[in-house]
Amino acid sequence: MLDFLLGHYAYWLTIILLCIGLYGILFKKNLVKKTIGLTILQVSVVLFWVSIGSKWDATVPVRDPGISTAEVANYLNPLPHTLMLTAIVVGVATLGVAFALLIATYNRYKTLDEEEILEQIQ
């Protein structure tokens, strides 16, 4: 049982981050805090992908004559890491759009509190 808990520590951290992110999105009233929650959620998924690509005692995926390529365990799997570069860029773009929308919202309502904005819309 303890081995199961300790052996998967990277995944436990991912799950905790995912829950913090979802909590921020669902329960925070301030829109900037919601955006922070969204970023934490995205980061947790990125960390999940990064952790599935890593191995103990393996080296970077650049061919080294001293290390045999026949044994897969000698090298890391580069694919999840490269994919996550793209996902991070997507996350940054989303954050940019989110802040642009928040600026436009603030200019119109002079507040970033969700309930106050909803009151003004009604």
Added chain:
Amino acid sequence: MIETHLPAIISLNFLVFSVIIPLFGVWKRELCQPLASLGTGISSVFSVYGFIYYLNDIPLRYLFGGWEPPVGIEFVYDGLSAFVIMVINVIAFFVLIHSRQVAVNEFPHKQMAYYSVAMLLMLGFNGMVLTGDLFNLFVFLEIASLSMYALIAIGDRAAPFSAFRYLIIGTTGGTLYLLGVGFLYTVTGTLNIIDMAPMLPEFAGNTAVITAVVLMVVGIGTKAALFPMHGWLPDSYTYAASSSSALIAPIGTKVAAYVLIRIMLYLFGIELIDLVVPISYIVGLLACIGILYGSIMAIAQNEMKRMLAYSSISQIGYIIMGISLANPYGFIGALLHILNHAVMKACLFMVAANLRQKEGHSDITRFDHSYRRKYPWTMFSFATAAISMVGLPPLAGFFSKWYLVLGTVEADNWLFLAVILVSSLLNAVYFFRVLEKVYMKNPDADEQIPDHVGEKDEVPPSMLYSTSILAVGLFLIGIFNVAIVTVIMNMIPSGF
């Protein structure tokens, strides 16, 4: 020669035009809309040509850079994707032609940005439909979503706020989808759909695969506005500019429904999905609740765009219900409804835009029977699309509902059958409410409307023709439905 490059030409053409439009737009702002229509027109012509060319041919797998899958990324151009590509591009073409006056009226200083982003939106949608790679699908999903947030934010006072709420919900959905793809990657070690599909039955019952199914269905369901993930939709469609909602409403949720078809029926296959938990039945039940909820909420709305938005929630339910039935009739009904609903909803949102253009509002309580004389063709289009929504023959909407009903009968699913029939009645309630206002004289009206108000005063030709062509298209789709269904029959995935 050109045939083998069609998938790349159709989708990347939008990327080229999204760059060209700002270049010309700086010089002359009026050029943006014709350029956007031209770009969409080119892609529409190629997608219609490609659809006819590949109708009875083997699927085309376009390898980018010549890298063989699963190493490289490929575009899969088979009957299903060719059909959906053709539908969304042709609809977008008509909507962009229609948007000329709306753009001048509603956002004159943002035209360049609007049309450039609209091209990126179409790039994202085309990529989502064509791609054969799960991670590439996520990238195109985010391109389409980010463009959608930007387009929705161009609109009324409350538009940026509703776009922000959609951003939060939509990005959460996209992230959950990415997590699901991660689970599948750890199990199979590949991201290519065609490569992965034969591997998955070996892992039947694997908890990671089951979790991946749930995460991906929830993530894509958010984009498709499947109940209860529909919360972003009514506000977004209501507060967005009329041309944005006319562009996004018919296309956006349909592409997500198409991705659901790809994932549920092609990637996993219905046996694998239902192995541990009957996920397809749960999805069908959610679709049923969505159908009834959307219809009932639509009855309660007074603003026409908001009514149409709720009706979108209910109509997307039909498509997803057809997918969840997982039999040939359900599949035909779902695909036919993708086509029909795209045409109907585009037509209805265009009518709302026409009324906003002329009257300055689309508040149903203020409609009166002078509209019948002032806007005969706009109202004819509305009536046609509305009756088609209700599902009266020979209009298109009848036939997709007919195949869905056959599908429920074949599956012995009497609950779903009852939902389809009840919701048709509810559709009739909220559409005939408008038709009654426009076509019947109100006997309780205090003052009679003077005769000079009844002068014919239609919208400009660019708006009028695109609206009317779609309305006439509903008759044509209805009359030629046998031909369309014959084509769809070739696309039914193996294993049914």
